[in-house]
Amino acid sequence: MAARILIAGCSSGVAAEVAKNIALAGVGSLSLLDDALCKSEGAVCNFLIPADADQAQSVAEVSAATLREMNPLVKITALPGSLPPIPDVEFLRGFEVILITSAPFSTLLQYDAACRQLGVAFFMAASCGSTSFFFANLHSHEYSPLDTPAGEVPSKGVSAFPSLASALSQPWKTMRARYTHKLVYVLRVCADFESHAGRFPAAADLPALQERARELAADARVAASADPASAPPPRDLITEDVMPADILEEYVTGTVELPPVNAVLGGVLANEVLKAVSHKGEPVNNFFFFSLGDNVGLVENLGEVV
Template identity: 85%
Template sequence: MGNDLTEAEAKVYDRQLRVWGLELQKRLMAARILIAGCSSGVAAEVAKNIALAGVGSLSLLDDAPCKSEAAACNFLISADADQAQSVAEASAATLHEMNPLVNIAALPGGLPAIPDPEFLRGFEVVLITSAPFSTLLQYDAACRQLGVAFFTASSRGSTSFFFANLHSHEYTPLETPAGVVPTKAISAFPSLASALSQPWKTLRARYTHKLVYVVRVCADFESHTGRFPTTEDLPALQQRARELAADARAAAAADANGGPLPRDLISEDVMPAGVLEEYVIGNAELAPVNAVLGGVLANEVLKAVSHKGEPVKNFFFFSLGDNVGLVETLGEIV
């Protein structure tokens, strides 16, 4: 890429050039990003945001037909879209209209069950939605070996989260005190497998987000079965949730500094019967939740390729129940 932008690029990106400067914009325009699982509303939000920001190359992977029920939450699929098209093809067409300066491609087929290193090597960032944890764990491990930044996200009912693994990530802080030259920092990220297996006794159970329990329960189920849980699986999931809750209470009771864990945080009535059920069977995505999660996640993707700003490490949770976004750092660096 040359030292200067074309006249068209400078005009389209004028506003953000004033915010973050030429060098950062050039980094974005050189970025190669893959989004797999475009049927979800979260994926659509992220794709829209990073396309408008001017990333260099955005590849979409989702062979679900436009007319499928799974694609109902993807607002990128226009009303007059060819129903024979895949979700990826219809989304790519809309994104190209939003920003024709970005190289947007709809890749054929769906996400392979087994990661292909040669395929993944062509990207700087991989975002996967709508895949069980059995698949996500494999792709996180493959991306880690290649040094490719890995993200996954999920939005179900009023609950949502994303996970980030940027491995060993060097970045420049956004803000420094007046007169101080910003220095680069490094943030090391745990693997997804490590994040999902952190012992409860190492957590400050009093302050742990309720969705951590939900994700742990579902991840354990999906990694063993290779599929998403259904209503029929709820009794087994609730039993596992009660076991985790008991472990957390025991850890909190043994922590003189943390004190006893409030029962209403992870009680059988609030966590398993409420949040867990909604996450498992409340598959309908809510546009406001997708907008919040997709906005934060898109910003993290841009941080990953620009190396500007401290990244979220490593889980971000958002639900309408508490109406706040919380960061949880789980797992150990190996």
């Protein structure tokens, strides 16, 4: 009830789902940061914006007003402006948890590093058509298991989380194609593209992204053949088609979010945010993926703890 949580980028349906679930759970304070106007195209999936809302108001202002009606006991604030590309450490110090949606990898990497420095839990999430995911970094997180038998003193558990930079640089040769979620490869290639091009890829860049995926797959196979002792079985080797074109296109072109996907991801993510502040229950470490293609929620642990 004393938790202070920030959600930056409230236009998305995932952000709306998480904000709703957190507000109804009764946290101490929830701050929303998004100066996009309600009439903007990106806000169409935010169900917190009523049909008769003032279209000249920001998404954060209107969403905050709706959430206050849902739970007047929670302090809900709409902050002015938008998320700055470079983190303001003093500003971040005022929160226990920060969730960012709809930001470039360059910004996300800086905020993850700043949150690690301050000990602030960091989350980022995205929903793209039929596929969605979130990333969590709780640093070194102590928690009490939920399944302790009655009468026994709960033993503390500790989860150590890799940084976002480490997770996005996971070598392809260490991944098993049959068991790794396909969006992992999409994120890896898009992050690689952005680091070189200085911008998020667009539809015209899809052929280049596919070519980069082929290069990384070839490098992974060469590395595996050079070290047979640590290589995965042949059926798990990375191949050229490990990054499906439809999932890549959905992620890059910003296909409209699907409410059912947002509801699932937003429910799981809100629960993880509450775990982060309550220290009750083992947290997801560190990626969670959900897609309508298989209707399965998959946890992936990527990167190394430094």
